[in-house]
Amino acid sequence: MSEELPKGSVSRRTLLASTASLTGVAATNTLVAPAAVASPAPAVDAATSGQVSLRINGDQHTLTVDNRTSLLDLLREQLGLTGTKKGCDAGACGACTVLVDGRRVNGCLTLARRLDGAEVTTVEGLADGDELHPLQQAFIDHDAFQCGFCTPGQIVSGTACIAEGHTGSAAEIREWMSGNICRCGAYTKIVTAVHQAAGRR
Amino acid sequence: MFPFTYTRPTSTPAALAAGASGGRYIAGGTTLVDLMRETVERPDSVVDIAGLPLGGVTATRGGGLRIGALVSMTDAARHRLVRTAYPVISQALELSASPQLRNMASIGGNILQRTRCTYFRDISAACNKREPGSGCAAREGWNRTHAILGTSQACVATHPSDLAVALTALDATVHLIGSAGTRQVAFGDFLLQPGATPHRENALRPGELITAVEIPAHPRPLSSGYLKVRDRQSYEFALTSAAVALHIDGGVIRTAKVAAGGVGTVPWRLRAVERQLVGRRPTPQLWARAAGHAADGARPLAHNRFKLGLLERTVERQLRVVGGTR
Ligand SMILES: Cc1cc2nc3c(=O)[nH]c(=O)nc-3n(C[C@H](O)[C@H](O)[C@H](O)COP(=O)(O)OP(=O)(O)OC[C@H]3O[C@@H](n4cnc5c(N)ncnc54)[C@H](O)[C@@H]3O)c2cc1C
Ligand code: FES
Ligand code: FES
Numbered sequence: 001m002s003e004e005l006p007k008g009s010v011s012r013r014t015l016l017a018s019t020a021s022l023t024g025v026a027a028t029n030t031l032v033a034p035a036a037v038a039s040p041a042p043a044v045d046a047a048t049s050g051q052v053s054l055r056i057n058g059d060q061h062t063l064t065v066d067n068r069t070s071l072l073d074l075l076r077e078q079l080g081l082t083g084t085k086k087g088c089d090a091g092a093c094g095a096c097t098v099l100v101d102g103r104r105v106n107g108c109l110t111l112a113r114r115l116d117g118a119e120v121t122t123v124e125g126l127a128d129g130d131e132l133h134p135l136q137q138a139f140i141d142h143d144a145f146q147c148g149f150c151t152p153g154q155i156v157s158g159t160a161c162i163a164e165g166h167t168g169s170a171a172e173i174r175e176w177m178s179g180n181i182c183r184c185g186a187y188t189k190i191v192t193a194v195h196q197a198a199g200r201r
Numbered sequence: 202m203f204p205f206t207y208t209r210p211t212s213t214p215a216a217l218a219a220g221a222s223g224g225r226y227i228a229g230g231t232t233l234v235d236l237m238r239e240t241v242e243r244p245d246s247v248v249d250i251a252g253l254p255l256g257g258v259t260a261t262r263g264g265g266l267r268i269g270a271l272v273s274m275t276d277a278a279r280h281r282l283v284r285t286a287y288p289v290i291s292q293a294l295e296l297s298a299s300p301q302l303r304n305m306a307s308i309g310g311n312i313l314q315r316t317r318c319t320y321f322r323d324i325s326a327a328c329n330k331r332e333p334g335s336g337c338a339a340r341e342g343w344n345r346t347h348a349i350l351g352t353s354q355a356c357v358a359t360h361p362s363d364l365a366v367a368l369t370a371l372d373a374t375v376h377l378i379g380s381a382g383t384r385q386v387a388f389g390d391f392l393l394q395p396g397a398t399p400h401r402e403n404a405l406r407p408g409e410l411i412t413a414v415e416i417p418a419h420p421r422p423l424s425s426g427y428l429k430v431r432d433r434q435s436y437e438f439a440l441t442s443a444a445v446a447l448h449i450d451g452g453v454i455r456t457a458k459v460a461a462g463g464v465g466t467v468p469w470r471l472r473a474v475e476r477q478l479v480g481r482r483p484t485p486q487l488w489a490r491a492a493g494h495a496a497d498g499a500r501p502l503a504h505n506r507f508k509l510g511l512l513e514r515t516v517e518r519q520l521r522v523v524g525g526t527r
Pocket of ligand 1: 226233234250298307362364410437
């Protein structure tokens with residue numbers, strides 16, 4: 001596709017950039033190059049933003065966020081925790097799965113403002129130092145991915161699936177992992193990996 | 202998404218005051234945040250009700266069950282009282298959405314979730330529900346998943362909740378609180394058919410809160426269950442579904458409660474099916490004959506005629522499963 005666009009048209013980059021500023025995290029380390037921003041990001045409006053204090057992978061954070069900011073965008077855009085992925089941004093794929101107070105949820109449909117006092121665990125928080133989480137190791141052992149985009153969501157979801165005890169059979173694992181779509185179709189190996197990690201518990 | 206103010210009241214009166222001045226309640230947020238991002242919903246003010254005391258699952262004195270509006274779908278589905286007394290509710294919930302969404306979503310929000318009609322979700326399409334008077338793109342458009350029962354010239358969108366189908370079958374009531382006090386509405390009167398006003402979806406008055414749903418006592422033993430038929434095995438809305446509850450005593454069906462999902466603009470009570478069942482002995486022939494009335498009155502659109510037969514077979518199979526004669 002040509003990079004040259006007719007005058008006045010919106011390029012994909014500027015569109016992405018202005019969407020990011022609309023989504024309005026008070027971003028410090030946003031991935032969007034400032035030069036691509038069509039107009040300067042609006043200052044965070046006090047009436048439609050506020051503070052949230054939460055723990056993420058054990059670290060305490062106190063942040064000012066636009067009320068529209070999702071937990072997913074907070075993690076990725078404001079905190080640089082890009083392990084958690086954005087697939088659909090609509091609750092329909094599970095790529096954004098994180099644990100809030102130990103329960104798996106969709107980060108894309110969680111407003112960050114609502115998480116005051118919460119304990120969030122992302123895929124970055126699963127390993128113990130250099131020691132992988134058993135389910136991370138199982139994904140490697142069984143080669144339970146192709147492109148890997150869904151994998152962080154699968155692994156976080158899988159840890160919850162195991163903790164909930166929904167690993168009695170392959171059919172049960174499939175049903176209780178159905179909130180995580182894999183476009184590469186690595187399901188068979190994902191089920192095997194969850195099963196293995198559940199057995200090691 | 203458009204900017205909005207955010208408050209988190211800690212008492213019900215404070216929440217009602219915020220609601221009365223136009224605030225939009227948020228419980229799990231799995232419908233509201235999604236539709237705000239699509240700019241289908243554009244509240245100026247969002248009122249977080251997660252801190253209100255609207256939880257708990259309790260047995261009522263009359264032998265029924267009360268489920269608080271803020272109980273999550275996960276917790277309601279696995280609650281011992283729900284599982285043992287009303288498996289149809291547990292099953293409807295566990296066949297809904299995904300484990301992640303069920304951890305977030307609440308019982309009150311589930312009932313109030315909005316249609317999944319793609320034209321409703323697409324702000325560039327005509328939709329009388331979203332934009333009264335703009336027309337209905339689904340009538341002449343792609344309407345394979347749309348309703349065959351309770352439709353109007355103005356709207357053919359289905360109500361997507363599975364839980365609501367079970368609550369319809371079980372004659373539940375919705376408990377409400379507003380600035381004028383509390384009241385109860387029968388579930389059958391709570392969700393509204395579209396008629397000429399598809400933007401009016403329920404009996405809530407402005408600023409009212411759902412506090413709980415109550416399922417009345419039913420004669421025991423009661424067998425119940427939910428069957429959901431989908432384009433894929435899981436994490437998908439119903440094409441058709443059936444909630445069935447039967448009280449069989451002395452070899453005769455004494456009470457039959459049957460409702461269908463995926464086919465109506467609201468969860469659809471199948472009274473004609475129930476009439477065929479009550480007073481008769483359960484046999485495979487009876488299930489087939491009764492289920493033959495499941496689609497009575499249905500008016501299919503261009504792409505969803507298949508739902509007529511699918512609905513009959515869904516109901517027949519679930520009658521067989523719940524009624525125990527294979
Ligand atoms: C990908 C996907 C798949 C899904 N699949 C299914 C499925 O298969 N079956 C199914 O049944 N559902 C399904 N859902 C829908 C999901 O179950 C609902 O979004 C959820 O139950 C809504 O509950 P909530 O608490 O998140 O509601 P919210 O989003 O918080 O609120 C929804 C609406 O209810 C209002 N509200 C909430 N609580 C109250 C209250 N107590 N009093 C007054 N008003 C209130 C809000 O103002 C808002 O208008 C799916 C959703 C997604 C995103
Ligand atoms: S990005 Fe959240 S579910 Fe797809
Ligand atoms: S590995 Fe590619 S989407 Fe799952």
